[in-house]
Amino acid sequence: MILQGDCKLELKKIDNESVDLIYLDPPFFTQKKQSLKTRDNSKEYSFDDTWENISDYKYYIQDRLIECKRVLKKTGNIFLHCDRSASHHLRIALDEVFGIDNFQSEIVWSYKRWSNAKKGLLNSHQIIFFYSKTGNFKFNNIYEGYSATTNIDQIFQKRVRDENGKTKYKNNENGDFELVAEKKGVPLSDVWEIPYLNPKAKERVGYPTQKPIILLERIIEIASNEGDVVLDPFCGSGTTLVAAKLLNRKYIGIDASKDAIQLTKARLENPIKSESQLLQNGKDSYLNQDEEVIEILRQINAVPVQRNKGIDGFLRLNGAMVPIPVKIQKGSETIDEAIRYLIKACQTNNYTKKILLKTHSRQNQLLFELPAQRREEGLIIVEGIEKFHQMEESLLTF
Amino acid sequence: MILQGDCKLELKKIDNESVDLIYLDPPFFTQKKQSLKTRDNSKEYSFDDTWENISDYKYYIQDRLIECKRVLKKTGNIFLHCDRSASHHLRIALDEVFGIDNFQSEIVWSYKRWSNAKKGLLNSHQIIFFYSKTGNFKFNNIYEGYSATTNIDQIFQKRVRDENGKTKYKNNENGDFELVAEKKGVPLSDVWEIPYLNPKAKERVGYPTQKPIILLERIIEIASNEGDVVLDPFCGSGTTLVAAKLLNRKYIGIDASKDAIQLTKARLENPIKSESQLLQNGKDSYLNQDEEVIEILRQINAVPVQRNKGIDGFLRLNGAMVPIPVKIQKGSETIDEAIRYLIKACQTNNYTKKILLKTHSRQNQLLFELPAQRREEGLIIVEGIEKFHQMEESLLTF
DNA sequence: TCCAGAGATGAATCCACCC
DNA sequence: GGGGTGGATTCATCTCTGG
Numbered sequence: 034m035i036l037q038g039d040c041k042l043e044l045k046k047i048d049n050e051s052v053d054l055i056y057l058d059p060p061f062f063t064q065k066k067q068s069l070k071t072r073d074n075s076k077e078y079s080f081d082d083t084w085e086n087i088s089d090y091k092y093y094i095q096d097r098l099i100e101c102k103r104v105l106k107k108t109g110n111i112f113l114h115c116d117r118s119a120s121h122h123l124r125i126a127l128d129e130v131f132g133i134d135n136f137q138s139e140i141v142w143s144y145k146r147w148s149n150a151k152k153g154l155l156n157s158h159q160i161i162f163f164y165s166k167t168g169n170f171k172f173n174n175i176y177e178g179y180s181a182t183t184n185i186d187q188i189f190q191k192r193v194r195d196e197n198g199k200t201k202y203k204n205n206e207n208g209d210f211e212l213v214a215e216k217k218g219v220p221l222s223d224v225w226e227i228p229y230l231n232p233k234a235k236e237r238v239g240y241p242t243q244k245p246i247i248l249l250e251r252i253i254e255i256a257s258n259e260g261d262v263v264l265d266p267f268c269g270s271g272t273t274l275v276a277a278k279l280l281n282r283k284y285i286g287i288d289a290s291k292d293a294i295q296l297t298k299a300r301l302e303n304p305i306k307s308e309s310q311l312l313q314n315g316k317d318s319y320l321n322q323d324e325e326v327i328e329i330l331r332q333i334n335a336v337p338v339q340r341n342k343g344i345d346g347f348l349r350l351n352g353a354m355v356p357i358p359v360k361i362q363k364g365s366e367t368i369d370e371a372i373r374y375l376i377k378a379c380q381t382n383n384y385t386k387k388i389l390l391k392t393h394s395r396q397n398q399l400l401f402e403l404p405a406q407r408r409e410e411g412l413i414i415v416e417g418i419e420k421f422h423q424m425e426e427s428l429l430t431f
Numbered sequence: 432m433i434l435q436g437d438c439k440l441e442l443k444k445i446d447n448e449s450v451d452l453i454y455l456d457p458p459f460f461t462q463k464k465q466s467l468k469t470r471d472n473s474k475e476y477s478f479d480d481t482w483e484n485i486s487d488y489k490y491y492i493q494d495r496l497i498e499c500k501r502v503l504k505k506t507g508n509i510f511l512h513c514d515r516s517a518s519h520h521l522r523i524a525l526d527e528v529f530g531i532d533n534f535q536s537e538i539v540w541s542y543k544r545w546s547n548a549k550k551g552l553l554n555s556h557q558i559i560f561f562y563s564k565t566g567n568f569k570f571n572n573i574y575e576g577y578s579a580t581t582n583i584d585q586i587f588q589k590r591v592r593d594e595n596g597k598t599k600y601k602n603n604e605n606g607d608f609e610l611v612a613e614k615k616g617v618p619l620s621d622v623w624e625i626p627y628l629n630p631k632a633k634e635r636v637g638y639p640t641q642k643p644i645i646l647l648e649r650i651i652e653i654a655s656n657e658g659d660v661v662l663d664p665f666c667g668s669g670t671t672l673v674a675a676k677l678l679n680r681k682y683i684g685i686d687a688s689k690d691a692i693q694l695t696k697a698r699l700e701n702p703i704k705s706e707s708q709l710l711q712n713g714k715d716s717y718l719n720q721d722e723e724v725i726e727i728l729r730q731i732n733a734v735p736v737q738r739n740k741g742i743d744g745f746l747r748l749n750g751a752m753v754p755i756p757v758k759i760q761k762g763s764e765t766i767d768e769a770i771r772y773l774i775k776a777c778q779t780n781n782y783t784k785k786i787l788l789k790t791h792s793r794q795n796q797l798l799f800e801l802p803a804q805r806r807e808e809g810l811i812i813v814e815g816i817e818k819f820h821q822m823e824e825s826l827l828t829f
Numbered sequence: 830t831c832c833a834g835a836g837a838t839g840a841a842t843c844c845a846c847c848c
Numbered sequence: 849g850g851g852g853t854g855g856a857t858t859c860a861t862c863t864c865t866g867g
Contacts, residue, residue, distance in 0.1 A: 136516075231843050581840060
């Protein structure tokens with residue numbers, strides 16, 4: 034079900050205690066108008082969310098939270114996605130409406146993001162508060178694997194308390210240990226590292242602040258079951274509803290904007306979910322350099338580059354990375370091959386210099402001479418790390 | 432300088448605008464008395480922190496924050512380490528004392544922790560608020576390496592705006608790109624993954640809520656310079672002061688407890704910092720299993736175990752891990768060697784069963800027969816994955 | 830001195846194309 | 849066709865300028 038209008042009014046159409054899970058991503062407390070055009074410039078979505086002051090904003094949210102509480106079942110849960118500038122006020126509103134005792138978690142959604150020139154730390158997380166309606170709330174535990182540093186042997190051992198009341202692992206009269214029957218794994222943490230929705234992702238529909246489907250899926254999975262009713266009173270582009278549909282939950286979405294409603298309906302008919310390489314393979318799958326190369330790069334104080342066969346790193350000058358690419362000749366490469374890879378990788382970027390660090394020479398390469406054409410292209414061959422350090426100053430001019 | 436007493440009074444002894452950096456880890460808002468004994472039970476540190484209600488607590492903190500603001504230089508910074516149950520109230524106190532505009536960051540300190548049986552998400556982060564006294568605050572940018580997925584070639588390119596005002600990378604008449612001079616790296620994020628101080632770390636002095644030195648070092652590095660004055664009005668075991676000393680900052684510590692002051696003084700004379708393997712080598716260094724083994728474990732639905740030469744995993748029954756260790760015979764191991772490793776790894780834990788999955792047999796092992804003694808010890812040799820699946824039901828009884 | 834709006838920023842990561 | 853890599857796109861941005 035999708036409703037258009039202010040959720041304060043629209044929520045009144047929903048029965049008492051009929052919803053299992055609510056996710057809200059309310060407008061932020063900003064003092065300026067936000068807008069963003071879609072990629073093809075066909076549409077402009079904007080928020081005209083200006084409140085006089087923070088307490089107006091708090092009341093605005095609180096009013097709607099009260100309605101949310103009414104429609105929520107006794108076993109229901111609510112997740113409030115917060116704005117960094119007002120999260121503390123929102124939590125106070127939640128405390129007042131749902132009660133301090135029903136606070137369950139402060140979830141940190143952490144991600145990597147393109148940076149900006151801001152003075153200070155790069156802002157790369159958002160907060161989601163998780164409250165329940167009562168102490169008897171639905172929750173599906175998800176377990177993850179143990180950390181590689183965990184001594185898994187030990188956690189199977191039963192424990193006892195010593196004379197001071199501290200627990201220790203128990204061993205029986207033979208010095209052996211007694212075992213517990215089973216371990217389920219590590220419960221899901223409240224810090225979630227989920228990649229930010231990439232600017233180029235197909236999943237993107239051109240709506241500002243669009244959330245990754247996988248974030249909503251996780252919330253829906255832990256806090257509701259199949260067939261349950263999921264409500265999003267500020268549904269925007271409809272990510273929550275798409276996730277709910279994919280997980281076989283019923284859904285109710287509300288938004289004040291006609292455009293948003295239209296977009297949501299279209300998305301529900303054809304839900305697209307990005308298949309993130311990063312999520313599927315893990316970030317380690319991108320690391321393709323062997324330790325030897327990393328070590329040489331460290332010795333010449335270069336920044337390592339992954340994801341590129343022709344360039345292994347860039348040089349550093351006064352701590353900053355400068356556009357002078359370096360390739361380290363691999364054990365399996367002849368000098369000719371190494372040159373070819375490096376030149377190819379540089380062909381569209383006209384670096385004034387490119388450096389090949391020779392690490393070995395085979396019999397048939399002793400007489401190798403660098404062709405004039407290559408020298409013109411700025412290719413410099415350095416014979417080993419020691420030589421590199423001798424030449425370093427001249428190499429770093431460009 | 433180290434002062435004993437309530438910091439509200441002791442702070443009055445400090446001159447106006449004389450401190451560069453303040454870090455506070457105030458007592459938490461709990462309704463019960465906290466206490467913890469040292470490892471050898473020789474001493475008991477306790478907090479008698481009970482406030483009637485949250486607003487009493489807020490005023491208690493706010494009073495002290497006002498004094499903090501007075502002693503802080505105009506270029507100074509303050510970091511407030513929060514308790515999860517009161518962080519929102521503390522931030523409101525900070526807003527009131529330092530001003531909303533001087534809010535710089537909400538830092539998330541995230542760590543792995545012993546799990547508990549709590550229903551819901553495992554609570555594994557703490558919040559530190561970072562406020563400055565004015566807009567002109569000290570800040571040392573720290574840059575980190577680029578993500579492995581970043582296209583480093585590209586970020587060296589200059590850009591222009593297209594007709595719609597969107598930026599794109601610029602190429603000149605030849606189709607080549609123009610380059611920017613240098614890149615510094617990725618600014619430090621506001622989510623810090625720092626291992627929790629291990630209960631057995633040398634660094635531990637037996638004081639409750641002790642923080643890792645490295646956490647304090649990072650704060651001190653980004654927000655002050657050498658020779659600056661660092662103040663901790665609730666210095667506890669003195670971690671802040673130790674970190675300040677190690678980084679050549681001057682320090683002032685205040686604590687109400689005589690024991691805490693004594694401990695701090697002792698620590699300052701002989702600062703010990705854990706050399707965490709985890710921190711130095713990164714968590715990937717613990718992953719010592721090759722992909723082949725991981726793949727076999729996946730096929731037999733076992734939980735992989737790192738950090739152990741004799742046990743590669745534990746079996747799973749109905750999704751939960753059970754205490755039946757498995758070893759996968761490696762390509763380089765004879766069956767005898769594999770048995771020896773497995774038995775050795777199991778010697779202190781009397782697992783009723785231990786399983787060796789044979790993956791290959793060499794000529795001289797075709798006639799191998801399991802000695803009776805080994806069978807008594809519960810060792811079962813399974814010849815390959817297919818065989819494992821045939822026997823699975825019987826293997827999983829114990 | 831303050832505020833609004835223009836202009837500069839900068840790396841993450843998915844997509845699409847190319848061997 | 850499948851792995852590799854060049855390219856596109858983003859900002860509930862951030863900073864700076866000018867009135």
